[in-house]
Amino acid sequence: MRTAVIWCPDWPVVAAASSAGLPVTIPMAVVAANRVVASSAVARAEGIRRGMRRREAQGRCPELVVFDDDPVRDARLFEAVAAAVEELAVGVEIVRPGLVAVPARGPAGYFGGEEAAAERLIDQVADRVGVECQVGVADGLFAATLAAHRGVLVEPGASAGFLAPLAVNELAQPGGPERTELIDLLRRLGLRTLGAFAGITERDVATRFDADAIRAHRLARGLDERPPSRRRPPPDLAISEELDPPVDRVDAAAFVAKSLADRLHAGLAAHGLACTRLGIYARSEREEELGRVWRCAEPLTPNGIADRVRWQLDGWLRTGGPTAGIRTLWLEPEEVVEGKALQLDLWRGEGHAEAGEKAGRAMVRVQGLLGPESVYTPVLGGGRDPAERVRLVPWGEELTPAADPDLPWPGQLPAPSPAVVFPDPVPVTVVDKTGEPVRVTDRDLLTADPATVGVNGAPPRPVTGWAGPWPANERWWAKETRCQARIQVLIGTEPAQAALLLAYHEGAWTAHAHYD
Amino acid sequence: MSGSAVTRAASLMSGAMPDGVGVASGLTLTSVDRERVLPVSQALAGLFPWGGLRRGSTVAVRGSVTVLLALLAEATASGSWAGVVGMPRLGVVAAAELGVAVSRLALVPRPGPDLPAVAGALLDGMDIVVIAAAGRLQESHARRLSARARHRGAVLVPFGPWPGADLELTHVRSHWAGLAKGYGHFHSRELTIAARGRGSAARPTTATVFVSRDGMAATPTPLPSDGVWPPETGPVPVEPSMVENVTRLRA
Numbered sequence: 001m002r003t004a005v006i007w008c009p010d011w012p013v014v015a016a017a018s019s020a021g022l023p024v025t026i027p028m029a030v031v032a033a034n035r036v037v038a039s040s041a042v043a044r045a046e047g048i049r050r051g052m053r054r055r056e057a058q059g060r061c062p063e064l065v066v067f068d069d070d071p072v073r074d075a076r077l078f079e080a081v082a083a084a085v086e087e088l089a090v091g092v093e094i095v096r097p098g099l100v101a102v103p104a105r106g107p108a109g110y111f112g113g114e115e116a117a118a119e120r121l122i123d124q125v126a127d128r129v130g131v132e133c134q135v136g137v138a139d140g141l142f143a144a145t146l147a148a149h150r151g152v153l154v155e156p157g158a159s160a161g162f163l164a165p166l167a168v169n170e171l172a173q174p175g176g177p178e179r180t181e182l183i184d185l186l187r188r189l190g191l192r193t194l195g196a197f198a199g200i201t202e203r204d205v206a207t208r209f210d211a212d213a214i215r216a217h218r219l220a221r222g223l224d225e226r227p228p229s230r231r232r233p234p235p236d237l238a239i240s241e242e243l244d245p246p247v248d249r250v251d252a253a254a255f256v257a258k259s260l261a262d263r264l265h266a267g268l269a270a271h272g273l274a275c276t277r278l279g280i281y282a283r284s285e286r287e288e289e290l291g292r293v294w295r296c297a298e299p300l301t302p303n304g305i306a307d308r309v310r311w312q313l314d315g316w317l318r319t320g321g322p323t324a325g326i327r328t329l330w331l332e333p334e335e336v337v338e339g340k341a342l343q344l345d346l347w348r349g350e351g352h353a354e355a356g357e358k359a360g361r362a363m364v365r366v367q368g369l370l371g372p373e374s375v376y377t378p379v380l381g382g383g384r385d386p387a388e389r390v391r392l393v394p395w396g397e398e399l400t401p402a403a404d405p406d407l408p409w410p411g412q413l414p415a416p417s418p419a420v421v422f423p424d425p426v427p428v429t430v431v432d433k434t435g436e437p438v439r440v441t442d443r444d445l446l447t448a449d450p451a452t453v454g455v456n457g458a459p460p461r462p463v464t465g466w467a468g469p470w471p472a473n474e475r476w477w478a479k480e481t482r483c484q485a486r487i488q489v490l491i492g493t494e495p496a497q498a499a500l501l502l503a504y505h506e507g508a509w510t511a512h513a514h515y516d
Numbered sequence: 517m518s519g520s521a522v523t524r525a526a527s528l529m530s531g532a533m534p535d536g537v538g539v540a541s542g543l544t545l546t547s548v549d550r551e552r553v554l555p556v557s558q559a560l561a562g563l564f565p566w567g568g569l570r571r572g573s574t575v576a577v578r579g580s581v582t583v584l585l586a587l588l589a590e591a592t593a594s595g596s597w598a599g600v601v602g603m604p605r606l607g608v609v610a611a612a613e614l615g616v617a618v619s620r621l622a623l624v625p626r627p628g629p630d631l632p633a634v635a636g637a638l639l640d641g642m643d644i645v646v647i648a649a650a651g652r653l654q655e656s657h658a659r660r661l662s663a664r665a666r667h668r669g670a671v672l673v674p675f676g677p678w679p680g681a682d683l684e685l686t687h688v689r690s691h692w693a694g695l696a697k698g699y700g701h702f703h704s705r706e707l708t709i710a711a712r713g714r715g716s717a718a719r720p721t722t723a724t725v726f727v728s729r730d731g732m733a734a735t736p737t738p739l740p741s742d743g744v745w746p747p748e749t750g751p752v753p754v755e756p757s758m759v760e761n762v763t764r765l766r767a
Contacts (some may be wrong), residue, residue, distance in 0.1 A: 169680040355643070356620075359597035362641025363622050366634050371606040376623045392623060399619070414701045415729030417609040419581035449698065465695040467702075488702055490695055499702060501691055513607065515692075515702060516581040 001224075002156065003141050004104040004114070006085055006121055008078075008133045011098025012038040015077040016067035018131075027061050032069035042197050072311060074098070079315030083294060084128035086121060093277065093293040096175035097311075099145065102297065104137050114153050125196035138162065141295075142219040146170055159222035164195025171216045175296075182213055194220040237271070238332040239264050246285050246325030253313035254306075255372035256329060259364065261306035264331050274299030277335035280312045284322035299337055328454055363395040372396075384472045385486070386417045386501075386513055411472045413486065418501055418513035425510035428502060429454040430489075440485045440504045444471035451501070453491045455511055464497070465490040469504070486512070554643060554671060555590040557615070559725040559734040563685060563711040569673075569741040570646065572666040576678040581711055584646060584675055586725075586732045587685075589615035591644055599626050599638035603675065604647040615731045632657045639670045648675040654656065655679050670671030683713035688722065693736075705738060756763065 011222060012030040017040070022028065027043035029036045031054050039048040039057075046061035058064050074097035082100050086092045089102040107117035118135035125133045136140065136147025138154035143163055147154050154162045163170075168186045171194070172179040191197045198220040205217045215225045242258055245254050268275055276299055280290040284336045316322060363375045376392035381401025383389040391402040430438045432448035439447045445468060454460035468487030486503045499515035553568040561567050564651025569575060569591060581603075588598045588611070592759060597620045612618050622642065627634040631649055638645045639661065647653075647661070658679050661765050665672035668722045673679065705727045712720040726736045744747035 047678075332714075355595055355597055358641040359599075359620070359622065360641075362638050363600070365640075366622075366624055369630050369633055369637065370624070370627065374624055374626070376619045376625070378623060380609065380612055380618060380623055386607055386609045392625075395622065415613050416702060416705065416727055417607055417613055419585055419607045419610040420605045421607045421609075423604055424702040447699075465692070466698060467695050467700050484701075488695060490692055493689065494689055497690065497692070499695075515705070 002104040002108070002114075002137065002139060003144040004089070004102050004107065004118065004121070004135060004137045005095075005141065005144040006081070006102070006125065006133050006135050007098045007145070008081060008098050008125075008131055008498060010038050010040055011078065012074050013040045013043075013067070014131050015074045015097070016070070017065075018077060019073055020067070020293050022065065026065060027063060028065045028067065029057055030069050031057075037069055063396060071097070071307070072314060075308075075311030076315045076318055079292075079312070079319055081125055081131065081133070082127045083319075083321075083445075084125050085121060086126075088117075089125055091293075093295045095141070095295050095355050098099070099175075101141055101144065106143075108137075118153065131261040134143065140222060140224050142173075142225065143222055145173065158295075160195075162199065163220060163222055164193060164198065166194050168192060168194060169192065171219060173288045177212055177215075179212065179216060181494075182209070182216060198222075201290075209473045235367055237267050237273075237336075238330060239267060240328060240330030242328055246327045247313070247329075248317065248325035250310075250314050250317055250370055253317060253326070255367065255396070257309035257313060258306045259368075260329065260331055260387075261302050264305055264333070265300075265302040268333060268336065273333070273336040275305065275333040275335070276300070276337050277333070278305060278308060279332040279334045280309055281332065282313070282316065282322070282326045283328040285324035285327045286322070288322050290316055290321055293334055295335075305331070349359075360395075367395060381407050382407050383408050386413065386505075387421045387423070390421075411470050413470065413501070416515070418515045419497070420516040421513040422512060422514070425503065425512050426456045428456065428511045429460065429502075429511045430502065430509045431460070438509075439507065440469055444469055444485050446487075450487075450489060453489055453502070455500070461491040461498075462493070463489050463491055464493065488515075552669070554596060555594060555730050557586055557590050557725075559732050560586060560709070560723065563709060563721055563723050564683065565713075565716040569671040570682075571643075571669040571671060571680040574662045574665060574672045574674065574678060574680070575675045576676070576681035576684045578676060578684065579673075580690070580707065580709075581606070581612070581675070582705075582707065582727060583685055584673065584688055585611045585614045585616055586727075587673060588621075588644060588646070589731070590637070592617040592620045596643035597622065598644040598646065599624065599635075599642045600646040600648075601635050601638065602631060602652075603646065610619065613729060613731060614727070632661060635661055635672075636664055639664050639668050642670060644671045644673060646673045646675060681713065682715070683711060683717045686710045704734065 013028050014024065016030055017024055017028055024040060025042060027040060027041050027046050027048065027319060029039040029048055031037065034054050036048060036050055036052045036054065036057050043061060048057045048061060048064065049224050056065060078097040079092065082092055082094055085100050085102060089107045091103045093101045095101055105115055108114040111117040114137045118137060121135050122133055125131060134151040136144050136150065136152060137370045138142055138144040138147045139156060139159040143159035146166060147162065168183050168191060186197055188198050192243035197217065205506060206214055219225055239260060241256065243256060247256060255473060277293060277295045278300060279291065279293045281289065283289050292312055296304065366375045370498045373394050375395040377399060379391045379393055379394055379401045381389055381391055382403040382405040393399050430453050432438050433451040436448065438450050441447060449461045450466055452462055466487055467490040469485035471485045484504050486501060488501055490497065490499050491495060492498055500511050501513040502509050503512045523586065552571040553566050554571065556564065556568045569587065577587065592598050593615055599622040601624045608618055622638065631652060635645055635647045662680055663673055669742055686709065688708040690704055691706040694700045706724060707727060708722060708724050710720060710722045711717065726733050
């Protein structure tokens with residue numbers, strides 16, 4: 001099938017720059033796991049390459065602006081490009097953020113030739129979104145993608161010839177399956193071009209390599225990745241969800257995406273299928289219909305489906321696609337393959353997995369009752385106060401601590417820690433034996449020994465023991481200090497004793513925690 | 517067959533029992549029962565006639581969150597999940613110090629009026645559900661939740677009074693050590709806990725446990741050498757502000 005691919009070069013950098021409001025003329029790079037994954041043309045001129053370490057890149061180009069990798073941002077901003085292309089062509093499929101494919105026949109016929117259509121597409125994207133793109137037309141998605149990288153139009157039937165002189169490295173495309181080993185092996189075998197690889201018979205490849213290599217071999221021959229006899233999905237595999245109340249916030253959309261993805265995947269798995277092309281459709285409260293097809297090289301996992309749905313909803317909601325909240329959402333598996341490759345669950349269990357899954361289902365049900373931000377799993381991180389060492393992560397999100405627990409935290413309170421931590425500190429009065437309020441001096445010392453402590457207006461109780469103060473002059477440079485010093489006090493007499501953690505900040509004492 | 521199981525159960529119990537505390541109802545444990553008991557810390561095992569948290573039971577805790585957290589420690593560490601409903605002030609750091617696997621904690625701090633539904637949903641999927649519902653729950657709801665726990669084989673741990681609890685652990689008194697007038701810090705705490713309940717737990721028992729930075733133990737921990745102020749001195753780190761200033765000057 002004649003396919004036109006619209007490719008925005010360095011999309012992660014373009015997206016990051018546009019969300020940061022920076023011009024493309026300064027050197028920029030996007031870094032994931034300390035390695036450069038994308039760089040702008042200006043940065044490449046300075047010698048920045050993919051895979052380079054962050055420090056090395058900054059060494060070569062000190063004024064380099066570095067962004068963190070963020071697939072959500074990439075996908076969200078790419079929605080505008082997909083929408084611009086859709087104005088000229090039907091059947092738009094997002095392959096990954098930065099790359100859309102459309103069937104070339106329609107626009108080519110309408111605009112009078114593929115070249116004219118390609119020019120219109122480039123102008124359209126530049127006009128509507130203000131980003132540069134390149135267009136390639138060829139038979140099949142793989143050849144068209146490589147043609148887009150080079151900005152060429154390949155004649156019908158000439159795809160194999162176009163691919164033949166290209167290096168085998170091209171088999172590994174970002175977002176596609178990991179083929180480093182295969183490419184390495186082919187090169188050691190002396191098969192340095194796609195043509196040389198394509199020259200081997202399919203039978204020989206099938207007897208010597210794995211299933212992915214057979215797909216790679218089909219690509220090298222200019223064919224589609226999978227044979228055309230794909231199974232048509234049974235119609236009942238599409239699932240839909242009425243959203244009540246309508247969704248207009250991204251976090252709520254993410255929650256919906258997750259439950260829909262699990263349902264879709266379970267339905268497909270029951271038929272032994274997995275999805276390689278996913279249609280995401282939504283209808284807003286004002287009956288506006290939105291739809292987008294995502295194509296994926298590898299069969300989608302539940303998380304993969306959820307990510308794409310979330311990115312798409314994010315893109316629609318933030319670019320103002322619908323003028324009202326989304327009322328109905330439905331997912332259609334547009335193309336399915338045998339789901340053999342997806343049976344990941346078999347070896348995962350070690351006894352705990354079942355308990356974890358049961359617990360997970362219970363938490364999702366509670367989220368269904370109370371909303372996505374209701375069930376939390378705590379993560380311990382670094383910090384000085386018991387409260388700031390804990391981050392509550394809504395169930396389903398990634399468990400990352402707020403601060404590195406392995407750093408030294410001078411002034412951290414010693415264990416045992418309080419069992420009750422007040423989210424909102426309670427005002428207390430601390431006075432010495434003459435009735436004067438106790439304060440903390442600039443040198444972090446108490447003006448007098450505390451004699452009585454009254455909590456939240458209650459009658460003062462005698463102090464039977466106290467320790468501290470532990471100074472904590474945090475973020476003094478930013479003028480947002482949270483507290484200056486903490487003391488532990490034991491108030492009252494046995495058995496009605498209470499042990500409290502008090503903090504002093506700008507002349508006032510508050511109780512932060514109770515050693516209950 | 518059943519005789520050997522009882523002996524094994526009894527010998528297992530006696531090792532874990534502090535002096536003066538016995539299994540209230542004598543030898544009533546079978547191996548099936550043991551499988552249905554979630555482990556608790558050795559220091560607390562003597563308070564339970566079943567040597568641990570029996571699945572399907574309701575164990576109320578009164579007066580101390582520390583006792584509540586200590587109950588969860590062994591079970592979560594050995595793979596069970598625990599849900600905590602309605603406790604926005606829970607000290608997670610303290611939980612971790614007492615040995616709770618916080619990655620297997622599910623916190624629902626603000627269940628609102630849906631509290632019975634939320635607790636019910638969690639009872640379906642978790643081994644232990646802690647619920648703090650002081651005065652917010654009708655007695656009929658409370659009994660229904662206890663019945664659900666029994667049906668699902670989960671352990672319901674209400675914080676506060678609970679109608680028809682199988683066992684009630686009450687914090688009697690505490691004594692803190694390590695704190696003086698102006699120096700030291702809370703170093704260890706001696707807790708006295710009383711237990712009484714219904715059926716096999718009808719005979720009241722008490723236990724004294726010690727909480728220190730190493731968790732909960734049946735014997736007191738000696739004061740460490742760093743038990744004096746300042747508590748811990750690490751290397752002084754480079755203030756981030758200095759680094760920021762340098763970069764700003766260069767730019």
